[in-house]
Amino acid sequence: MSLFQLEHASCERDAELLFRAVDIDLGEGEWLLLEGANGIGKSTLLRALVGLYPLNARSMNFAGVDVLGDRGPLLAHTRWLGHALAIKRELSVIENLRYALGIAGRVIESDPHALCALVGLTGYEDSPVRTLSAGQKKRVALLPLIASSAKLWLLDEPFANLDTRGITLVHRLLQTHLTRGGSAVIASHGDAQLAAPSHRLTLVSP
């Protein structure tokens, strides 16, 4: 069944089209790899999908509901992760997770310690984030993703700052998410591909 459909979508910057209009049709358990040169608008497209940037599109549907005008039904089941990690240096790993989900109106559905173990942060649960390395901070930012029940993941360069084990980790989390019937759009340069995407979309300039 089709979970997310986007038809003839494009974004503008300073009255100029960033990329040629694109179509996305994503089913449950499928993921799309978003490729393209630097500055072509991969991040902008992801931001536009969650309503952080103006989007021109013919139609956009989530689980059969039109979400082009009102993003509400989409946002309730989507988790977007951008370049900025949205974590607070002073708070501990678990506090960061709790507030990230709490402020998004969600509750942690599984044991936070088990989640930390899942992303390889065992032993750091109560450490302030400022004491962690860049790669570990990235893992902290991944926590709200797997702790929430979001159906659709929109990930912007999730492999940045991660070592080989971290990249394998993201792929493992993604596989678990997909087998549960989730979907994902991942923007990446394609240097860290381990599993084959269900769809590939390359943005090209108009």
Next chain:
Amino acid sequence: MSDFSATSSLLFRDLTLAWHRRSDVLQPLAFAVLVVLLFAITLGGDRARLSAMAAPIIWVTVLLANFLSFDQFFREDAADGTLDQWLSSAVHMSALCFGKALAHWLVYGLSLLLATPVLAMLLSLDVSLLPVLLVSIAMGTFGATQIGLVASALTARLRRGGILLALIVLPLFLPLLIFGSGAVDAVQAGLSARSALLLLAAQTTLLTTLAPLAAAASLRIGSDQPP
């Protein structure tokens, strides 16, 4: 219901963060005490003159100190991507803005309110005026925080928004200042402070109702500029 739990979650987060940054919280407070001390020293030995001018001086100082804290409102959340996470969640941004203002007042407004008796003592304000001063400062800082909420939302993503923030906020403080220090003046002149306090309460209520909506709209408009 999820809006309510999200707002209280934000409230707890901001209070926790403020606790971790206690020294930052004390800065506006230290500023207020220093400014009042400068006035006390400059106006010098004439206690009668000092106590006659005490209420307006305290009011202006408290509002300026409150203004200094507005920089903390959204700048960091905008820079580290937290703000974008809020905007891309299903929670109503205006509910979060209300929580943000409430947390800000509980940290900065309340601490300034608690410091007010000390400021009053430094300027030898008549003790009988202290209750009306405290009531007016309590309402005034709450209203001022709402003004700061909107202005900070407008300037959150600007690299150097400090001066612009001052230009937006300071003129809007004027009505609060007039009725706030007017209430104390009335009691000082032997009249009732009732009408001035009621007008101050009306302003604060209006600001508290409208500011979260305006702030939410401002943050959304600015969201096409990534951090």
